Amino acid sequence: LSINRTFHLPAEDDTVSLENEHIIAESTIEQEKVKTEELEHQIRSLEERLVQGGGGGKELLNNLNESQMMLEQRQTEIAERKQREVEMQQRIELEEETTAIVTSTFTTLQQEVDHKTQRLKKCLGKYASLREEMVExxxxxxxxxxxxxxxQAALIAELRRRLLLADSFVPHAGRAAVLRLxxxxxxxxWEMPPHCGAEPL
Known part of the structure; x- marks a missing residue:
């Protein structure tokens, strides 16, 4: 039984790596969320100080701009990490689907091999039985x-013997009776069969 279809079975190390990367990504995203909340809190605090007219307005403005830039950078990093997380999840689902297909196909092929193996054993058993019967x-x-x-050899030899005896010892008139034995x-x-018909001349 030949099998032409080829399936790519995911390596165990690849699957473990994907799962670890997924766990790390989730943990990092949570940390980034906390940092983002802290930055937002700092920005609100700076805005309040500006509104209240606190001293060092230029410094506060610089801090505000810096915090705003850091916040935007954090948000960009979070968005990128989320995108990578989605891609990793898709890869995991694809690998799981491929594994399920390969497992199902292997099971089907194994069942087919087992079935044909049983049929082959039955055919071989029947062939052996028929061959033995044929030999017998x-x-x-x-x-x-x-x-x-x-x-046949014995009958031919006996016939020759009878003919020889008939030629040598039996009169011509009695040869017909001897040949009927x-x-x-x-x-x-040796017996004489029931007499039928006329006596041969």
């Missing part, structure tokens, strides 16, 4: 053939 029949036929050949296997003797 051939041996019986050969024995019967040899027996028939031996019987038949050998009785049960009685182990």
């Amino acid at each position: 029949l051939r041996e019986a036929h050969d024995a019967e053939r040899r027996e028939q050949e031996a019987l 038949r050998y009785n296997d049960d009685a182990d003797a």
